[in-house]
Amino acid sequence: MKAYVFLANGFEEVEAITPIDLLRRAGIQVITVSISNDKEVVGAHNIPIVADTVFTAQDFNDADLLLLPGGMPGTNNLNAHDGLKKLICKYSSESKLIAAICAAPIVLGQLSLLEGENAVCYPGFENQLKGANLLYEKVVKSHHIITSRGVGCAIEFALKIIETLCGKEKAEEIAHSIIH
Numbered sequence: 001m002k003a004y005v006f007l008a009n010g011f012e013e014v015e016a017i018t019p020i021d022l023l024r025r026a027g028i029q030v031i032t033v034s035i036s037n038d039k040e041v042v043g044a045h046n047i048p049i050v051a052d053t054v055f056t057a058q059d060f061n062d063a064d065l066l067l068l069p070g071g072m073p074g075t076n077n078l079n080a081h082d083g084l085k086k087l088i089c090k091y092s093s094e095s096k097l098i099a100a101i102c103a104a105p106i107v108l109g110q111l112s113l114l115e116g117e118n119a120v121c122y123p124g125f126e127n128q129l130k131g132a133n134l135l136y137e138k139v140v141k142s143h144h145i146i147t148s149r150g151v152g153c154a155i156e157f158a159l160k161i162i163e164t165l166c167g168k169e170k171a172e173e174i175a176h177s178i179i180h
Contacts, residue, residue: 001028003065008078011041012071015101018154026162035081044071062168070102079107101148117142122150
């Protein structure tokens with residue numbers, strides 16, 4: 001299994017690092033990707049992270065998951081990246097797994113990928129989830145899309161991804177190992 005986590009300046013650190021950590025514990029190969037030409041990406045709370053690669057250095061044909069952390073202005077920076085949006089649309093058309101947390105589901109909403117899907121996001125961004133059936137749960141999986149509400153849901157978000165990719169037993173094993 002392989003996952004790409006896309007990092008843009010201003011990303012929410014917990015929403016990126018928690019899934020990266022837990023997915024790796026589950027045996028999923030996680031590649032962090034800076035959407036700029038610089039591997040160093042600075043989070044919303046001024047924590048610099050060095051990504052594994054940059055967007056232009058990958059073809060992304062081999063992934064099982066594309067993951068978008070939220071945060072501001074990170075989400076707006078993701079949403080402004082045409083190459084990333086084309087990739088997300090390609091994955092969605094192939095029903096490959098896409099996960100977005102906090103404000104990041106607005107990227108999917110503005111691409112009309114949430115039409116008729118159950119979805120959640122950080123409070124205040126609901127009007128940007130075009131056509132979605134809005135729920136108020138911590139994490140929602142609807143077909144090939146997983147959305148979550150924010151920082152406080154990062155563990156549940158990561159565990160839902162693990163359950164989807166590796167099965168319920170692996171998700172329970174990881175949850176138990178972190179005393180969740």
